[in-house]
Amino acid sequence: SQKIEQNSEALNIQEGKTATLTCNYTNYSPAYLQWYRQDPGRGPVFLLLIRENEKEKRKERLKVTFDTTLKQSLFHITASQPADSATYLCALGFSGGYNKLIFGAGTRLAVHP
Amino acid sequence: DAGVIQSPRHEVTEMGQEVTLRCKPISGHDYLFWYRQTMMRGLELLIYFNNNVPIDDSGMPEDRFSAKMPNASFSTLKIQPSEPRDSAVYFCASSIHRDGGGRDGYTFGSGTRLTVV
Numbered sequence: 001s002q003k004i005e006q007n008s009e010a011l012n013i014q015e016g017k018t019a020t021l022t023c024n025y026t027n028y029s030p031a032y033l034q035w036y037r038q039d040p041g042r043g044p045v046f047l048l049l050i051r052e053n054e055k056e057k058r059k060e061r062l063k064v065t066f067d068t069t070l071k072q073s074l075f076h077i078t079a080s081q082p083a084d085s086a087t088y089l090c091a092l093g094f095s096g097g098y099n100k101l102i103f104g105a106g107t108r109l110a111v112h113p
Numbered sequence: 114d115a116g117v118i119q120s121p122r123h124e125v126t127e128m129g130q131e132v133t134l135r136c137k138p139i140s141g142h143d144y145l146f147w148y149r150q151t152m153m154r155g156l157e158l159l160i161y162f163n164n165n166v167p168i169d170d171s172g173m174p175e176d177r178f179s180a181k182m183p184n185a186s187f188s189t190l191k192i193q194p195s196e197p198r199d200s201a202v203y204f205c206a207s208s209i210h211r212d213g214g215g216r217d218g219y220t221f222g223s224g225t226r227l228t229v230v
Contacts, residue, residue: 034218043117043204044156046218089156099144099211100169101219105155 002027004104019077023090030092038087080111117222131193136205146206195229
């Protein structure tokens with residue numbers, strides 16, 4: 001069956017460390033992958049897009065990798081801050097004229113001072 | 114731009130009642146999406162529109178759910194009759210690019226928290 005798996009357990013890290021979140025998928029062939037941040041009571045906010053022919057994408061303190069062989073994306077936040085505490089969602093997108101994203105359940109990140 | 118605007122923010126209704134959720138997308142975005150979020154199932158796509166035309170409604174749970182987009186600046190999601198299992202947060206999102214919003218992704222509204230008692 002098709003699955004998108006993100007760590008259901010909250011990730012607790014200390015301020016200043018690098019947070020690494022994982023998104024694994026099964027029986028999908030995405031053309032691109034996106035990461036979103038969601039704060040309590042708010043809608044998801046787009047962070048980064050990475051396409052299947054790209055290995056890595058960076059934006060400020062964020063880095064995303066995409067390995068289509070492993071069927072995995074890693075999302076890194078370097079020099080983490082308490083303000084980075086939120087739930088992070090990965091989403092798979094597909095080519096062929098479909099403009100719809102399939103979301104993972106998200107991983108909650110808590111950065112402690 | 115004020116972003117994607119959804120109303121109401123909260124809705125509490127009794128089982129069997131009709132519920133209408135509203136969404137105003139970002140001007141110029143020609144894709145509009147309705148998602149539902151629950152703890153058990155996460156974010157699920159219900160339906161999406163392109164240029165006001167429904168393209169994929171395969172996620173709509175059953176005939177009790179219907180969505181319309183009468184013009185480029187307004188969409189509704191209606192549940193009739195509502196049931197307790199419909200309780201969830203309903204999000205509307207819009208995008209300008211075909212491929213998942215391209216480098217801009219989707220822009221989500223703040224959601225409507227629906228509680229059916």
